[in-house]
Amino acid sequence: MQYKPRMKTASFWFLTGSLFLFPVLFLIVKSFTLPWRYQADFHMHFTLRGWSTLLSENQLISATFISLLIGAVVVLLNLIIGLSAGKALAFYQFKGKSIMDTLFLLPLIFPLLAIAMGVHIAMIRLGLADSWIGVVLIHLVPTIPYSIKILRNGYVSLGSAMLEQSTSLGANVRSRFLTIELPLLKPALRSTIFLTFVISLSQYVITAIIGGGNVVTLAMVYFPFLQSASSTVLAAFSIWFALVPILFYLIVEIILCFLPYQSPWRIKT
Amino acid sequence: MRLSETNKAWLLLLPAFLFLLLPLYGLLSALWSSLTVNGAFSLSVYQQLMERDAFWGSLFYSLRIAIIATLLSLGFGLVFTRTFTHYLNKTSGKLAAWIPMLFPHFVWGYLVLLLFQQSGFISYMAFQIGIIESREAFPILTNDKNGFGMIITYMGKEIPFVILMLLPIYAQQNSQYHDLVRTLGGNRWHRFKDAEWPWVYPVLLETGVILFSFIFSAYEIPYLLGATFPEMISILTYDWFYAGDWSERPLAFAAMIFTSVIIGIIAWIGFSLMNRKRWLLTKGSR
8 A cells, every 4th residue: 555655656756857847957957057069978067158148138138127017017907807707707697608608718719820910900000019018919819818717717716605795794896806806816816917927928929920029028039049049048048938927926926915814914713 | 686787797798808809800800811802802812822732731730730739738638637636736746747837838849959959968868878879860859840849849838738727627526426436336447437537528628629729820839849841830821921022911811711710610619519518517417
C-alpha cells in the first residue's frame, strides 16, 4: 500500500518537472550563460551580459509600461463586462440562455487574424488604428469569453441566497456588491485578472495589425529580437515575459487588500 | 415583476453584447471584402482562391497540424488529470502544472527552438554524451515539414490548459458512481466509461473546439517554428494581406473566411454533440 502512492508521487513530480519546470529552469540558466559551442568540452560560462543588454535596451522599459497600461485597461473592461454578464447568466432565467453560452464562446473560436483584418479599415476611419485604444479593443476579443465563463462560475458557486439575505436586510446594490460579491468572488476575480493579463501580453499579430507598429508592446519588441539578438539575451527577455504578469499580480493583490473584510488582523472563524 | 427581472438580465448582458459587435463586425467586414470587387458583388475572389495550389496546400497542412496537436493535448491532458487529480489539487502541484500558462505562446515556441533545433540543447547533450558525432546528425525537428516543433510547442502550452479545464470535474467527482459500477461488477474500463466519461466528455469537446480553432489559425507559432513550405494558413494570409500592391488583400480575406467556415462547421458539430449530452445529463440527475 505504501509503495504505490510513493511511485505515483515520484512519477507526478518527474513528469511535471521535466515537462513544465525544467524548461523554465533551463531558460533561467540560459539567460546567465554564454551560448554553447560544439568544438569544446561541456562548459557553462557565467555571464551577466544577457540581462545587462536586455535592460539597457531603451525600448524595453517603455514597452513594459505600455504593456502594463494596455493590460490593465483590458483587465478592467473584462471585469466590467464579465461581472455583469456572469451575474446575468448565473442568476436569471430567460429565453435563449443556452444559446447565449455558445454565443459568448464564439469570439474565441473564429480566427483572430480574420477579425483583426476585418476591423482594421473601420479602426482607421475611427482614428483608433495605430493607437493604444484600438489595441485594447482588439485584445478584448480573445479575453472576454474566458472572463464571462470564469465569473459566471464564480457567481454560480456563490449562490443567490447570500445576496437575497443582504437585500432583505436592507443593503442597497452598491454596498451589496462591495461587501458581499467582490470579497466572495475573490478567487474567480484573481483567475480572471491573471488570465486576461497574460493573454493580452501574448498578442503579437493583432497588436501589429491594429497598432500598425506604433503601439510598441513587449511582444512587438520581442519579435524583431528573434532575428538579431543572441540566445542569452533572448532567454533573459523570455524570463521578463513571466516577470511582468507576476509584477502585475502583486499590484493587484495589494489592490485586492482594500476590499472590505480583508484585514489580516480580523478574527477568522 | 417577472418582466422586470428579465429586463434586468438583459441590462446586465448589455455590455457583453456591445462587445460582441466587435468580432461580429470584423467577420462580416472580412466577408464583405472577400465578396466585392470594385464595389460590386462577385465571387471571382473565391474562384481565384480555389485555383491557388498554395492555398489548398496550406489549408490541409494547417488542418493536419491542428488536429494532431489538439488530439495529443486532449489525450495527454486527460490521462494526466485523472491519474494525478490528488496532486493537482494541492497548491504545489497546481502551480507546477500551470507554469507554462505564465508564458506567451511565442516564448514557449522560442524555448522549443532552444531545446530541439539542430544546434539546440538536446542535440548538444547528445553530442557531448557521444550519441551523435556532429550536430548535422541530429534530426531536423524545428521548422520541419512535419510540424514537429509546432506540435510540441502547442502540447506544452495546451496540456496545462486542458488540465485547467478538466480539474474541476475530477476534483468534484462523485466517487459513489465508481462504487456503483464496481458493485455491479464493472472493471476499470466500465468505471471510466460510465462513471467519468459522461461528465468529462462535454468539457473535453468544448476544450477541443477551442484548441482546434486556435491552433488552426494562430500566427505566432508557425512564424517561429513553421517550415517555409508547406506554410500554415495564417502565414499565407498574413503575407497576402501585406503583399506590396494590396492586389492580394481580397485573397487574404477569402482565405480567412474559408478557414472560419471550416472552424464554424467543426464547432457546430462539437457544440451540438455537447448540448445533447448536457441535456441528457441534466435530465438524468436531480
